[in-house]
Amino acid sequence: DGGITQSPKYLFRKEGQNVTLSCEQNLNHDAMYWYRQDPGQGLRLIYYSQIVNDFQKGDIAEGYSVSREKKESFPLTVTSAQKNPTAFYLCASSIGGQGYYGYTFGSGTRLTVV
Amino acid sequence: GDSVTQMEGPVTLSEEAFLTINCTYTATGYPSLFWYVQYPGEGLQLLLKATKADDKGSNKGFEATYRKETTSFHLEKGSVQVSDSAVYFCALTGGGADGLTFGKGTHLIIQP
Numbered sequence: 267d268g269g270i271t272q273s274p275k276y277l278f279r280k281e282g283q284n285v286t287l288s289c290e291q292n293l294n295h296d297a298m299y300w301y302r303q304d305p306g307q308g309l310r311l312i313y314y315s316q317i318v319n320d321f322q323k324g325d326i327a328e329g330y331s332v333s334r335e336k337k338e339s340f341p342l343t344v345t346s347a348q349k350n351p352t353a354f355y356l357c358a359s360s361i362g363g364q365g366y367y368g369y370t371f372g373s374g375t376r377l378t379v380v
Numbered sequence: 381g382d383s384v385t386q387m388e389g390p391v392t393l394s395e396e397a398f399l400t401i402n403c404t405y406t407a408t409g410y411p412s413l414f415w416y417v418q419y420p421g422e423g424l425q426l427l428l429k430a431t432k433a434d435d436k437g438s439n440k441g442f443e444a445t446y447r448k449e450t451t452s453f454h455l456e457k458g459s460v461q462v463s464d465s466a467v468y469f470c471a472l473t474g475g476g477a478d479g480l481t482f483g484k485g486t487h488l489i490i491q492p
Contacts, residue, residue, distance in 0.1 A: 272423075299479055306388075308469070308484035316477060324478065356423055358479075365479035366412050366431070371423035 268293045272357050272372035278380050279344070279351065287342045287375045289357035295370070297363045298340035302326060303354040303374075312355075315340055316363035344377065352379050382407040382474045386483035393460055394491055401455040401486045403444075403470035411472040413437075413446055413453040414480065418467045427455075427468070465490045 270291045279285045289298065300312040311324030315334040329348025334340055340359075344351045354376050358369040386403045393399060405411065412431045416424040428437030433448035444455045453470060470483040 270423075297479065306484070309482045311478060314478055322477070358424075360479060363477050363479065364475045365473040366475075368412075368414050368426045368429055369424070369480060371416075371425070373423045374421075376421075 270357055270359055270370055270372035272355075272375050274375060275373065277375055277377045279377060280380060282346045284343055284345050285377065287344070287355055287357075287377070289340045289342065289372060290338055291340075291359045291370070292338060293359055293370060294337070295359035295361055296337070297360045297365070298334070299358045299360075299369070300324075300330070300332065300340070300342045301356045301358065303356060309356065312342065351377055353377060382411070382472060382476070382481040384470050384472055384481055384483035386468075386470045387486055388484055390487040390489050392489045392491065395462055396459045397490075399455070399457040399460045399464075399488070401468055401470075401488070403453045403455065403483060405451050405453065405470075405472050407451075407472055407474040407481075409474060410448075411474045413444070414471040414473075415442070415444055415453070415455050416469040416471060416482075418469065418485070420466075424469060460488075460490050462490045462492050464488060 273288045299314045301309040313332040315321035331343045357372040383406045414429045415427040428439040430437040430446035436445045467485045471480045
């Protein structure tokens with residue numbers, strides 16, 4: 267079955283470390299998105315990509331980086347510059363860049379700073 | 381810019397009660413509207429959608445009607461179950477390159 271796979275499900279980071287969250291889709295979707303979810307704050311857009319080798323900053327891109335070398339993959343790196351990285355991270359994809367058909371979401375990665 | 385406003389909750393109901401979760405939006409043009417559901421520790425799942433005015437989306441007993449005159453897309457269910465306990469997100473796409481705009485989510489708790 268087609269879908270989005272996020273890994274790992276749980277991730278622990280020490281202060282000052284960079285960590286990379288994986289997002290892979292086999293839906294042949296063009297666009298991919300990264301969101302951060304904090305309690306009571308809904309979803310906040312970190313980065314998005316409409317095509318391979320191109321991506322744009324969302325509302326809260328500081329302290330994060332992404333790459334889109336393959337259509338299927340959109341990994342997110344949480345750098346040491348992100349001062350409060352503990353959150354639930356969600357990856358999504360859509361057929362077109364405007365989301366007219368809705369998104370498919372992964373099951374999320376919970377990142378905790380220890 | 382586009383925005384979505386929904387009641388944040390938590391909304392607590394007894395089993396078999398009638399549910400309404402209000403959602404209103406601001407957008408230019410003719411957005412498509414969506415409701416997503418998130419169960420604890422999981423990603424979001426598409427619950428229903430409507431793409432033009434007066435369309436009714438429905439799924440698993442939930443319904444929502446696209447009301448352009450009131451810019452609303454309220455979610456309703458006639459008889460809720462404990463298994464409906466989750467967070468519900470209203471969303472829209474106005475055609476921008478950054479995709480969907482989400483409301484902050486409504487936490488629904490159904491008590492037996």
